[in-house]
Amino acid sequence: MAQPKIIVLGNEKGGTGKSTVSMHLVVSYLASGHKVGSIDVDARQGTLTRYLENRSKTIASSGKALPMPKHRSLHTSKNTDHGQAEKEDYALVAETLQALEDCDVIIADTPGNNTSLSEALHTRADTLITPINDSFIDLDMLVRVEGEAHEILRPSVYAEMVWEQRKKRALRDRGSIDWIVLRNRLTMINAHNKGEVGRVLQALSKRIGFRLGEGFCERVIFKELFLSGLTVLDLEQMGTPLKISHIAARQELKTLVTMIHSEEKKPSPSS
Numbered sequence: 001m002a003q004p005k006i007i008v009l010g011n012e013k014g015g016t017g018k019s020t021v022s023m024h025l026v027v028s029y030l031a032s033g034h035k036v037g038s039i040d041v042d043a044r045q046g047t048l049t050r051y052l053e054n055r056s057k058t059i060a061s062s063g064k065a066l067p068m069p070k071h072r073s074l075h076t077s078k079n080t081d082h083g084q085a086e087k088e089d090y091a092l093v094a095e096t097l098q099a100l101e102d103c104d105v106i107i108a109d110t111p112g113n114n115t116s117l118s119e120a121l122h123t124r125a126d127t128l129i130t131p132i133n134d135s136f137i138d139l140d141m142l143v144r145v146e147g148e149a150h151e152i153l154r155p156s157v158y159a160e161m162v163w164e165q166r167k168k169r170a171l172r173d174r175g176s177i178d179w180i181v182l183r184n185r186l187t188m189i190n191a192h193n194k195g196e197v198g199r200v201l202q203a204l205s206k207r208i209g210f211r212l213g214e215g216f217c218e219r220v221i222f223k224e225l226f227l228s229g230l231t232v233l234d235l236e237q238m239g240t241p242l243k244i245s246h247i248a249a250r251q252e253l254k255t256l257v258t259m260i261h262s263e264e265k266k267p268s269p270s271s
């Protein structure tokens, strides 16, 4: 049986859209008929878990047969021995992935800080997606940029962590982690700054090895359906008419899913 594709949403900065993109990817894959596993590695905050609980309530109250993923919420080990806690966290991730191995795709939402659970998921990722907001503050999460000329100084702690996980992954099963950086909450405001961030990201993508996604705009539809557990992809089934902005939001999601799979068609360097 084919292994599920593991897609991890990660960065080490809060509030950039990891949970939002996770939920929308979960529903995108469900909508295209895939069997989906979802993992909330951020059980303390539990955004993805609550999103899905809200969805279950909507299914119960509306009677609509909306598709649901097979969901797991992970709590970090409370063992006071640091080394032991780390081992337990790695074991929990391995067990969880095994429990979801009948899925076509697994989407994991990780917290905005470094934990061993999050690291364990990063090292198992086939695709890592890092949403960032379009500013130099968020860019700092990937790389140190300085001065008027926005000179790139060195990779950040997170970029180094991804590098480490890529090495571990290559050693373990010769697999590779396809890293996609996705600009999120794009607006028309501050167009110059946006251009500059884009320029630095382009330069950076070659240097630290990620692909730059087209990104998601700032859209009400990406946030307003949390309490009902729905997404823009569920509107027709719920009998809600589509607006132009909804179609644009769907297109952004479709572009991301196409990008996730575009690497698969390329021959590997050794073949």
Ligand SMILES: Nc1ncnc2c1ncn2[C@@H]1O[C@H](COP(=O)(O)OP(=O)(O)OP(=O)(O)O)[C@@H](O)[C@H]1O
Binding pocket: 013, 014, 015, 016, 017, 018, 019, 020, 021, 042, 045, 047, 110, 111, 112, 184, 185, 186, 216, 217, 218, 219, 220, 222, 223
């Ligand atoms: N494209 C978007 N358009 C509008 N609102 C958005 C968009 N993406 C995210 N948001 C909103 O931004 C906020 C932060 O998003 P989210 O919770 O997904 O971030 P996160 O990276 O998971 O945060 P944390 O690190 O705290 O887990 C939420 O209120 C969410 O609704």
Ligand SMILES: [Mg+2]
Binding pocket: 018, 019, 020, 042, 045, 047, 109, 110, 111
């Ligand atoms: Mg989150």
